[in-house]
Amino acid sequence: MADSDRRRTDSINHAKDGGDAKLQEIARAKELTKEEKQRLRKEKKQQKKNKKDDKGPPEKEKPSVQAPSKPITQSPAHKAASATVSASVSESPAAAEKPAKTKAELRAERRARHDTERGSKQGKKEPGLQSSGKLKASASELQPVVKRLPEHVQVDDPAVVKKLAKRLERQQVPLRSDYGYKVSLFSHLHQYSRKAPPTQQISVPATVIHPSIVRLGLQYSQGIIAGSNARSVALLHAFKQVIQDYSTPPNEELSRDLVNKLSPYISFLSQCRPLSASMGNAIKYIKKEISNIPSQCKEDEAKGKLQTCIDSYINEKIILASQAISKYAIEKISNGDVILVYGCSSLVNHILCEAFEKQRKFRVIVVDSRPRLEGREALRRLVKRGIQCTYVLISALSYILPEVSKVFLGAHALLANGYVMSRVGTSQIALVAKAYNVPVLVCCETYKFCERVQTDSFVSNELDDPDDLIVTRNGNTHLENWQTVKSLGLLNLVYDVTPPDFVDLVITDLGMIPCTSVPVVLRVKNVDQ
């Protein structure tokens, strides 16, 4: 028993050294003779016996052991071999009691032995690659890659909510509480009230959050900055300010510390208003750029580099992209067209203004919907340019559609299965347009393409303040006391998804593509990066 323990700790200690130790072990495994194989088999039997004996004490230890071991094992899951995995797992109980080993650990060791045996049996043909491949496979078997749902769509699961609360407390970010009765189909989403912004719970001098981020969060939660492009640009400008004011603490590297500093800001912003897909992609880009800063780079140089990176991102992905998209879109606008637009999309407004500059003769029908009434802003911008406009509410859609020759829609995000996520009401417009055989064109920059797949508007959405639906007409506010009526729920959805069969054409800065080709663009983009 002592012999087997020693051998185990022996192999573990060797594996702890890392990569070449792994190869050493594999080389040693090649030379396993018959007697050694017999000894291994005996040890396995011993392990099983030990497991049965130690079922009492390890049960208590398991919960305390699993928690720290999980984060340790999850991060090197794909890089390390199972030997190192079992090493880290065994590190914690090794401190406690020697025979008390967790089930997972024993399984890992057994697998490692299986693999080394298999490796030795298959001989000298690339043993390093094979066994390391198998070790990697068993490591991933050990930690199956569970794609976890994001926390903001699991609000009805108390365990997830508790975990989120703990994380926010650790980051010193205020937790925003939900407001009002939620319709049961959407009870898995947050619903906040605009009258209780999270910034109220922050005292600015004593906070870990940068003031420009606090301001940004307030602007998001009050709806002062709205619209996908506007939010991303505001976010990037705020991050520029943060980077400007940042100074590396001693004994820290800028590339790692700055990324850690950004995490509480991002948590705070997502408490103010859930992040959009474009913001998510922008944050991914910034984090990648920060972590790619070489360690010998001086702080001022690094900061300057990051500022220029952010500026070029905004310029390329948003400003130049919108010019490229207008160029393609103008080809599709012919004289005498009647174009229908919905809500206020900065990109679509830009396209229409450009087309008008280029002397195209067309008129626009602006469709609007409550409670945001964003169409009024679009109407104001278009009329100021001198474009002939008509304004209708979405309930009059089927009345107005026989006059329309084309529909131009903006998008919040384009999902990997070709679905278009946009302001609520967009899918309705696409559906009715399809019924009238009117072509639907979606305009979207490539930085809004996201890897998510969604087929309905329920699983991941945003619930806005339900009090927005309350309106006063003729001095009567009927819904004033909606909270007192137990069976009444107010639902103020923000987004919906449109299936690709209703969309005829997507205009991106890469060109005109059908909706089903979005994964190809994502693939091409990943290759570029």
Next chain:
Amino acid sequence: MDERELVEYFRMQIREDPDVASAVAAIRSLLEFLRRDQSETIVGLRENMTQAIHRLQETDSSVAVSSGGELFLRFISLTSLEHPDLSQCKNVMIERGELFLKKISLSRGKVAKLCHTFVKDGAKILTHSSSRVVLKVLENAAADNKRFTVYVTESQPDLAGELMAQKLRRLNIPVTVVLDAAVGYIMEKVDLVIVGAEGVVESGGAINKIGTYQMAVCSKAHNKPFYVVAESFKFVRLYPLNQQDVPDRFKYKADILRTVEDLNQEHPMIDYTPPSLITLLFTDLGVLTPSAVSDELIKLYL
């Protein structure tokens, strides 16, 4: 070689080999033009080539000539032209041009090989107007000892369907010529519809002789498979949303575009079939669904 000689060469190609695709003839002429070109710089060469392509388009306004010409130009210049000597660059371009020509001359055979297995024994096939690719497919199927009958629409205004029927009779395939208006009537009898294409657009739709769209709508209503056979050089960077979105230079014959003033009085020669009505496309790149065409185009053009 000036423009007149180019057009003459092009016409001669078509005269000598009536079975050749017009795009292939165009590319042969462009290659000859490249060989005889006298420009001093690569930029000048490209300009001359682009002009030559435009000139050929004016002669024969089909979509295939335009797409074939553009693909040819991209293919020959998509290589490292870093040689200091212009004649060396030209030789590289000529070599690649010949490679391109060889590839596309074989494409019709490849398409036919892929498609003829979809023609089952005892099938009744409906086709539209006269397409050399469809003829090759049916030839291959007949050579495979399959028994089938063909219905061809007579395809006004040039009665190209009669031509197709004659060619099929020479192959001993039983063929019936039907009126263009009888497509709805005949659709319940046929098992599948195969048509050629003058151009395949980015959305996966097809541009073909007028009457194809009608046939596609009928076949959709009857749930019959609608197959389009086309070589890959016919893929073109257009994205029409509807019939009127197809550019005028493809819809009408070249001489009509030049002479007539009011195009609304003229009959268009082609129409656009949207991808929702097409079941499969057979190309030398493989058997594609309409949504895969855009992927292939991205690979070809980007």
